[in-house]
Amino acid sequence: MTRLHSFLITVLATCAIFTSNAQALPDPDVTMLPYPQSLTHSEGVFCVDGATFNYDKELDKASIKAIKQFAARFGAKAKKAGDLQKGGFNFLLDSALETEAYTLDINTDKVIVKAGSHEGVFYAIQTLKQLLPAEVYGKTPVGKDWALNCMSVSDRPRYGYRGLNVDVCRHFYGVDQIKKFIYLMAVYKLNRLHLHLTDDQGWRIEIKKYPKLTKVGAYREGTQIGKDFNNHDGKRYGGYYTQKDLKEIIQYAQEHCITVIPEIDLPGHMVAALASYPEMGCTGGPYSVWTQWGVSEKVLCPAKNATWTFLKDVLAEVAALFPSEYIHIGGDECPVKEWEKCPDCQAMIKELGLTSDKESSAERKLQYHVMKEIQAYLKTKGKKVIGWQEIFKSNLDEGGVIMSWTSRSVGVRAAKAGTDVIMAPSFSCYLDCRQSNNTDEPLSCGSNGNRPVTVKNCYDLDPSTGIPADKQKHILGTEICLWTEYISTPEHLEYMLLPRMAAFSEVGWTELENKSLDRLKTALKEQHFHIYEILNFNYRSALDF
Ligand code: ACM
Ligand code: ZN
Numbered sequence: 001m002t003r004l005h006s007f008l009i010t011v012l013a014t015c016a017i018f019t020s021n022a023q024a025l026p027d028p029d030v031t032m033l034p035y036p037q038s039l040t041h042s043e044g045v046f047c048v049d050g051a052t053f054n055y056d057k058e059l060d061k062a063s064i065k066a067i068k069q070f071a072a073r074f075g076a077k078a079k080k081a082g083d084l085q086k087g088g089f090n091f092l093l094d095s096a097l098e099t100e101a102y103t104l105d106i107n108t109d110k111v112i113v114k115a116g117s118h119e120g121v122f123y124a125i126q127t128l129k130q131l132l133p134a135e136v137y138g139k140t141p142v143g144k145d146w147a148l149n150c151m152s153v154s155d156r157p158r159y160g161y162r163g164l165n166v167d168v169c170r171h172f173y174g175v176d177q178i179k180k181f182i183y184l185m186a187v188y189k190l191n192r193l194h195l196h197l198t199d200d201q202g203w204r205i206e207i208k209k210y211p212k213l214t215k216v217g218a219y220r221e222g223t224q225i226g227k228d229f230n231n232h233d234g235k236r237y238g239g240y241y242t243q244k245d246l247k248e249i250i251q252y253a254q255e256h257c258i259t260v261i262p263e264i265d266l267p268g269h270m271v272a273a274l275a276s277y278p279e280m281g282c283t284g285g286p287y288s289v290w291t292q293w294g295v296s297e298k299v300l301c302p303a304k305n306a307t308w309t310f311l312k313d314v315l316a317e318v319a320a321l322f323p324s325e326y327i328h329i330g331g332d333e334c335p336v337k338e339w340e341k342c343p344d345c346q347a348m349i350k351e352l353g354l355t356s357d358k359e360s361s362a363e364r365k366l367q368y369h370v371m372k373e374i375q376a377y378l379k380t381k382g383k384k385v386i387g388w389q390e391i392f393k394s395n396l397d398e399g400g401v402i403m404s405w406t407s408r409s410v411g412v413r414a415a416k417a418g419t420d421v422i423m424a425p426s427f428s429c430y431l432d433c434r435q436s437n438n439t440d441e442p443l444s445c446g447s448n449g450n451r452p453v454t455v456k457n458c459y460d461l462d463p464s465t466g467i468p469a470d471k472q473k474h475i476l477g478t479e480i481c482l483w484t485e486y487i488s489t490p491e492h493l494e495y496m497l498l499p500r501m502a503a504f505s506e507v508g509w510t511e512l513e514n515k516s517l518d519r520l521k522t523a524l525k526e527q528h529f530h531i532y533e534i535l536n537f538n539y540r541s542a543l544d545f
Helices: 003-018 061-073 118-130 175-187 243-255 271-276 305-321 337-341 343-352 362-380 389-394 409-416 455-459 469-474 490-497 500-509 517-534
Strands: 038-047 053-055 078-080 088-093 102-106 110-115 147-155 161-167 192-196 228-232 259-266 326-330 384-388 401-404 420-423 475-482
Touching: 053 061, 061 078, 061 088, 061 118, 061 243, 102 118, 110 118, 118 147, 118 175, 161 175, 161 500, 175 192, 175 243, 175 490, 192 243, 192 475, 243 259, 243 305, 259 305, 305 326, 305 362, 326 362, 337 343, 337 362, 343 362, 362 384, 362 389, 384 389, 389 401, 389 409, 401 409, 409 420, 409 469, 455 500, 455 517, 469 475, 475 490, 475 500, 490 500, 500 517
Parallel strands: 053 078, 053 088, 088 110, 161 192, 161 475, 192 259, 259 326, 326 384, 384 401, 401 420, 420 475
Antiparallel strands: 038 147, 102 110, 102 147
């Protein structure tokens, strides 16, 4: 008999017969992921059957909507109430609590939830759901015999930025799959969905001013076969999000307290755009949307007027579409071989007075110039930028963020220099790497020195190690990355995500002293795998990490 089954039977006896009798009940230490900042157990249970749902009239609309949805799951209607200390669930506004923070007080006769924001209310509800049988995530009716253990929880995240990056370029995943991910991100209190929307192998966002991006750039004439870089399958492949699709994703994400951050990767990783508008290249092409993986030497020519007009127009549409304060502008893996030979690029280098030195070539400095110009442009649109670690030396203006991906070391250097950082080191965060050395793992990327990224590797990340106390504020948070070169189906995508996303939730949320790999394993086995089954997610079930 699993712990879950014994819990259900015990609760049945407790709630149906003895009501407030204290018995062995679901261990919140088992079910809560990410683990909260503080948790104090007390005697007894709160029986949910027939409970009322009351909320503070001062709460915002989004919070009230979330409370009503939660109540509806129990067949109840949430009501505005003056007296919020009576029986049942009571949701109170507490403006002293910072965004995302909440408290729960579960007593035998009432549950008091306090939060200062929609995020806080929403996360309190996520926690309450994790304290109930996994069926609360499904469509089956809530059990009359369900209960919550009495306890007090005070919770807030370790970091403000807790992200998931999905590469929808190498393989495209539609609106429904992205919404499915958003729902699960919310379960784990992740709050940033970074969509990698443009790359050599496909342009995936409708831009009204540049229709060829989606007519031409969204489709490739084949896909590399396995690891054979010289052969593709010859099958036309592609797809893209309309702006209407993206609005739907953004809205759904907002309801789940998630900000969608779009990435327009520049000036490298631009073959799909060059195939659509070849006048933006150093050579003029011809170009075709790439059918293989890797890093292409074909990049935007920063010395062409067409390039700047294009980037500004595209980013203006992107800035208008996405409410996020940040836009990711890529900057990774930009070979400068073409720039070395391009007379226009060389003239621009001369005009800007860029010269090579020990650290950077003149061409690399040209890339830094591009990144800074784009940052300045986006500032006029009210946006800040995030870029991959390669642009650290661009000397981004204040507010620019570096995403450290090959390891933590560039991020550590950047934070020490006073630049904001998001840690996404491949050894912990690159979920395109296989999860173990077992021979039956599906084909995977092989970055990260061909080592696996086990659940433990992911869990053990401490984004702030090695950062002096006065620079800790520059570690904004952390992100896992689902690159999809070798991931062509939703089943495979979900397998790579789970259960590593569950482990990662504690990297971003939970204080170090509250982390425990043993607890994580038990949580997965006793509760979370069951949640995945109910939500119809594929996952890796071996607990061999
Ligand atoms: C990256 O993996 N090129 C950011
Ligand atoms: Zn050029």
